[in-house]
Amino acid sequence: KQEVTQIPAALSVPEGENLVLNCSFTDSAIYNLQWFRQDPGKGLTSLLLIQSSQREQTSGRLNASLDKSSGRSTLYIAASQPGDSATYLCAVNSSGNTGKLIFGQGTTLQVKP
């Protein structure tokens, strides 16, 4: 049974810092991994999708990496800003066509001005 873990559960950094969020999964047989952002009381916004054959994806100040063999993914945020404050969730698709996602519990990030 696939399990997804995110560490740390919460993180507070000063504005401008580069930071890394971690995600680990127990079953390396995945189709893809997706990172989401969730603001309080809101839905999820997709940030990056990494297919199983890919090692990393980049979008602006965000870079996500995937190491299937070790069951790990990281989300790197460069030059953090107060507007980056949110909960970041990683989710793994191990089910192929159904696209069923197994989520981690998220890392709540606070970027202080």
Next chain:
Amino acid sequence: DAMVIQNPRYQVTQFGKPVTLSCSQTLNHNVMYWYQQKSSQAPKLLFHYYDKDFNNEADTPDNFQSRRPNTSFCFLDIRSPGLGDAAMYLCATSRGGGQETQYFGPGTRLLVL
């Protein structure tokens, strides 16, 4: 432009009183998902439709039902809400095939009195 729309955004119901949550999409996606997210927890898949095919998760209570009358709309029916059903309910869509991004709506927060 809203792509996945959920109504209402907030729903208050009484213990045991049936309630229906609505989701619509303008993406013409084949797959629609319903997730339940309790406070400070990871979203958990309840069920999904691939076109007209309904796929229930093994641990989804019988109290939860779903309907998809056409491609654009999908409904979540809670037949007899209990206090433990208070949560954020998230609708998501994807094209299908398992390799694509899932797009989430803003969610409906359900309160059971």
